[in-house]
Amino acid sequence: MNFIRNPFSLKELSVEEPFCDRAVEMKELASHALNFANVVLYSPRRYGKTSLVKRVQNAIQGQGIITIYVDFFGVGNLEAVANKFATYLYSYCHHDENLFKKAMRLISIWRPVIKPDPEMGITITAEPTTQINGLALLEETFSLFGNFIKEHAPGFHIVLDEFQEITELRESKQIEGILRSQIQSHRNVSYFFVGSRRRILLDIFNDEKRPFYKSAINYALGPLPKEEAVSFVVERFSSAGKKCSPEIASRIYDKVRGYPYYLQRIPYSMYEISGKTVKDEDYERALREALQEEKPLFQAKVERLYPVWKQLLYALSGEPVASPLSTAYLKRHNLSSPGSTQPALKNLLMLDYIEKREDDGCYHIVDPLFDLYLKQSVTVEG
Ligand SMILES: Nc1ncnc2c1ncn2[C@@H]1O[C@H](COP(=O)(O)OP(=O)(O)OP(=O)(O)O)[C@@H](O)[C@H]1O
Ligand SMILES: [Mg+2]
Incomplete structure (x- = not known):
């Protein structure tokens, strides 16, 4: 069977996948990263923050920068914050034997645990080698990381995705204090604090009573620009052998006001239901389908x-x-x-x-x- 895969993607986009625009954002964010500036990157959900920061990291790796991505999503307690950081650090360093050894020597309170994994090849986790716990464990982790970075002059870029999750933890005030005091001594590092709960995230950095006050550049990620988004949709259809007019692509854009996820979600359904040429009614049906599919999520949002x-x-x-x-x-x-x-x-x-x-x-x-x-x-x- 000659199956042509749907050209629209609803998952976080890998650096190889087609990506619409964001040229200015890429340039500005890469520049902040290379200047070792800290950035708060925020937008509504599913705007492409994670996909974008991974591209920025990919672009600056060529400059010798070590890039580490940490996702704080669902971090349930204080120890998990330190553990996630150590885990992602070891996962990154694993690709380079010297670096891996250096990490084990310097971040000595965490030991990497490597297990075979049928899907991924291996998985790497981190286990503490020390009795200290709680806030002291977090402080020590970041302090040792401070020693680690001194040994790599070209510098580091660290993404802390879903950073606002730390505010959900009981000790959030102390965590903010510790992270801030450790991070400010890290000279050759740029930290990107990323999240979609915009008020919560921005309050961390813009409330003068809080430790992170004015310690990072506020960077809002906006909707996609119309011309580029319309061309992107038209071109994606054409890459898979179907024709979608710019007028129909424009209708989608206007309906969702340039919201990146929906600019893939609605065309995804349109591709599934249309013939060689996409018709207006395909768009209308796809919109209904997308809405129907999101309904349980929306209902839950209202019910709470x-x-x-x-x-x-x-x-x-x-x-x-x-x-x-x-x-x-x-x-x-x-x-x-x-x-x-x-x-x-x-x-x-x-x-x-x-x-x-x-x-x-x-x-x-x-x-x-x-x-x-x-x-x-x-x-x-x-
Ligand atoms: N520049 C882009 N070009 C094409 N599609 C995009 C672009 N940016 C985002 N998308 C679409 O949006 C979806 C969400 O992207 P991503 O997961 O990176 O967003 P996010 O802002 O990190 O979301 P969340 O707030 O849920 O973590 C992607 O699966 C893709 O469909
Ligand atoms: Mg994300």
């Missing part, structure tokens, strides 16, 4: 909210506004009082469900399909 938060969310979906606490708006949407709506607004921002947009100064729903879902469920309910 208190009634007032929910009500405000539906209100902002139906009518984005600059001042949701004004008497007229509260009245129009049956919201009881500014006193109870104010915390709802704050929490929806913290969850990154809503954002205040610069173009019109209004609060909007961040995710365009979630917005569509909210609009439709109001219609169904009402």
Whole structure:
């Protein structure tokens, strides 16, 4: 059978996969990395942060920089923060025997454990070799890492992805303090702190009472630019032998406002259902399918909210506004009082469900399909 694989990808993109634009971001971020500046890279979910930082790391490796990527997603306790760091460090160094030996000698409180793995070949984890634990273990790990980096003059680039997860831990304040004091003495390193809970992440770096205050450049990753995104969609279809007009690709772009994940998700379904030439109805059906598929996730997002938060969310979906606490708006949407709506607004921002947009100064729903879902469920309910 002559199977042509769907040319759209819904997973984190490897450095070899087709990638739309981000040329300016690549250049600026690589430059910050080579200058050993620290960066907070933030955007809504599924905007391509992880795919992008991996490309930046790939690009600067040629300059002799050692690049390490650490994902803090789901880090459940303090020890796990140190453990993840040691694990990713050993996994990277494993490719270079000298470096691996150096890491074992200098990061002596962690021992690499190598196990065969049927899928990956091997997996590497790290085990502590010391009795110290808790905050002292974290401090010692980063302090020893400080010694390690001194021995590699070209320098390091460290990505700490989903960095905001540390705020979920009981000892988060002390963790921030330790990391900050250790990291500031690391001269030839650039740290990228990456995450999608924008308020939570930015508060770590922009609240003057917190240790990381003003220690990194704030870098927002925006939507994809229209012209490039439209060409990307058209070209991807053509690479797999199908024709999609720029007009249809534009419709997708406008519907999802350049949201990178949906610019692959909707065409993915369109590719599956269309013939040689993509038609308008293929787009419409693909949009319905994508929405249907995301529905359980959206339902769960709504169900976890208190009634007032929910009500405000539906209100902002139906009518984005600059001042949701004004008497007229509260009245129009049956919201009881500014006193109870104010915390709802704050929490929806913290969850990154809503954002205040610069173009019109209004609060909007961040995710365009979630917005569509909210609009439709109001219609169904009402
Ligand atoms: N420049 C791009 N070109 C094409 N597709 C992209 C691009 N950036 C992101 N995507 C799409 O978005 C998806 C999400 O990418 P990625 O996982 O890197 O985002 P993220 O911002 O790290 O997400 P999360 O916040 O969930 O960690 C990719 O699977 C891909 O479909
Ligand atoms: Mg990511």
